[in-house]
Amino acid sequence: MHDSLIDDEKAGISDSSGTLMNKINESTVSMSTKILNELGIQSIIDVPKDLRVLFSALDFTTKHNDFHIPLQKRGDGLQTRHIPYILDFxxxxxxTHHIWAYEEPENSLEIGKAYELARQFKTEFSKDNQIFITTHSPAFYDISGDVAKRFHVYQDKRNNDSDMFSHTAVITSRNEADSFVGTAAFIATRVKSLIEEHKELKNSHLELKKRLQESNLPQIVxxxxxxxxxxxxxxxxxxxNDSxxxxxxxxxxxxxxxxxxxxxxVSKDTSLPIIxxxxxxxxxxxxxxxxxxxxSLEGMTGKVISTPKKIYALLLPLSDEINTIQEAINENMDGTFNVSxxxxxxxxxxxxxxxxxxxxIELEHITTNARDRDTIIPTNITEIVSQHIEKEEYRHLAMKINDSTKGSFANWICEQPDETFTPLKEFLEQVKVLCQT
Incomplete structure (x- = not known):
């Protein structure tokens, strides 16, 4: 870092060091004068010609809450994450052109952070650097594309020679690489899926939070x-006329x-409920x-997540008739079936x-497979449950909606007479009261 900053004229390190020394000598002029008068020697404080000595004493300071902590006092993983940024800087x-030789960058990192670092190697650090990485982690050997080439390095005998030699083979697929690391590959696949799911959830939350901040009305999510x-x-x-x-x-x-x-x-207290x-x-x-x-929320099927922040979770209610039907189904079947x-x-x-x-809209039968050791028997749940629903008008409760038709139904229902929405009135009246609390 010292050499790159000294070479970078825009950084102005040399000029800044001269200014620093002038300030120090202005403050110590009385001491220098006494030395000159008593010893006959002109003596001033000077910065080392080679600032490497100064740079060796520098360290990163990291902030944690209200405290400033030297990086050397932080965990190995956090220290490790700083290294590529320094090298890239x-x-x-x-x-000059730089070639990195990076041994097992996954060390000291939990698997999620390893995937983050691998992404940075591919999309950021490889832009201006040639990088050689050795790794045992799927997070890194999964890097692919035009910017990456992967090799398997292993020891084996050559011909009839008894000595062991290092060999290299091009890795052409992830499955091939997985076979070299065993069960770690299966764990990593699941972890990567969870990481992507978490990232999607985080982005969704940020988008919803932005909408909340921009709104002047209670939010129904x-x-x-x-x-x-x-x-x-x-x-x-x-x-x-009542939005x-x-x-x-x-x-x-x-x-x-x-x-x-x-x-x-993460949200501050607000006068606007979130439901x-x-x-x-x-x-x-x-x-x-x-x-x-x-x-629990009184009078509704719901939960009070936060009273000060007015955050609530509600479950669409089951009518008394549907509750009676569900009880009858479970009693007659001697089992458990939760009506959707x-x-x-x-x-x-x-x-x-x-x-x-x-x-x-399209409704579909609910099917599953009954298993008993080596036997798999297709089972139609809808046919079984329907037998225990006496009233024909409720037999749709034993079926499920084809998700691809939800959009067409939403558009269709909006074209129906206003009284079509009466079944939702009691529930929405309760929601309205909650919005106004």
Whole structure:
């Protein structure tokens, strides 16, 4: 770093060191005068001609909360992450071409950070540097593309020679590389998937947070864009001239859960409530149940995530009739079947049948495979459950919606008479009260 800064005229290190010494000597002029008078020698403080001595005493200082901590006192992983930035800084300011020899950069890094560093090697540090890496980590040998070539280096005998020699072979696929590291490859595949999922959730949360900051109304966050279309229309026709909230789509139940929990920790207290509404189906219930350490919301199927910040999670309600049907199914089957009620099933069977006849929505049978050791038997859950639903108009509860038709149904329902949305009125009236608390 010393050499690159000295060579970089824009940095002005040499001029700055001269200015520093002038200031020091101005402050110590009385001492220099006494030395001259008593010893007859003119003596001043001077900076070393080779500033490497000074640079060897420099160190990074890192901030942690309100404390400034020398980098050497931090963990090995954090120290390791600084190295490529320093090397890249030197290379960009040097007049010579640099070749990096980097041994096992994954050392001291947890696997998620290893993938981050590998991405930086590919997209940033390799732009102005030639880099040789040795690694045992899938995070690094998974680097591919025009900027990378991969080799397997191993020991083996040559011909009939008894001595061992180093050999190299070009790696042509990730599967080939995985075979060299064994079970680590399977673990890494799962971790990489989780890292990408976490990144997507983080981006989604930042987008939702931005929307919240820009809004002047309470926020109703729903699972998907079709839920938003239906709720927007329902509020328009059921509460004319009363825009008491803004509906936002989280794009899935998992992102909705993540956003609500994160808002509790990172958002400041606000006078505007944040209310998440989950579908009462398997995906929605799983995400809803993951919200822990909260208290129940009185009068609704919901949770109070934060009273000061007015953050709530709601589950679409089951009518008394549907609850009775579900109890009867489980009693007759001597098992457990949880009826799924996405927002589309909040509408009565007559509306759903009209939508089916108009080609706006498709319902499918729920199927699975029953397994017993080596035996696999296809099982139609819909046919089994339907036998225990007496009323024909409720047998759609034993089926599932073809996801590809959710958009067409949302558009179709918005074209129906205003009274079509009456089944949502009681629930939305409760939501409105929550918005105004």
């Amino acid at each position: 030197v290379a960009r300011r040097s007049k 729903v699972e998907g864009p079709t839920d938003k279309i239906i709720f927007d229309k329902a509020i328009e026709v059921l509460f004319p 008491f909230c803004e509906i936002i789509s989280a794009n899935c139940a998992t992102k909705l859960q993540s956003y609500l929990e994160a808002s509790n920790y 998440g509404i989950f579908d009462n189906d398997m995906e929605g219930r799983v995400a809803y149940q993951k919200i822990k350490n909260v208290r 009620v996405p927002i589309e099933f909040m509408f009565p069977s007559g509306v759903l049948n009209s939508a089916i006849n108009d080609g706006a």
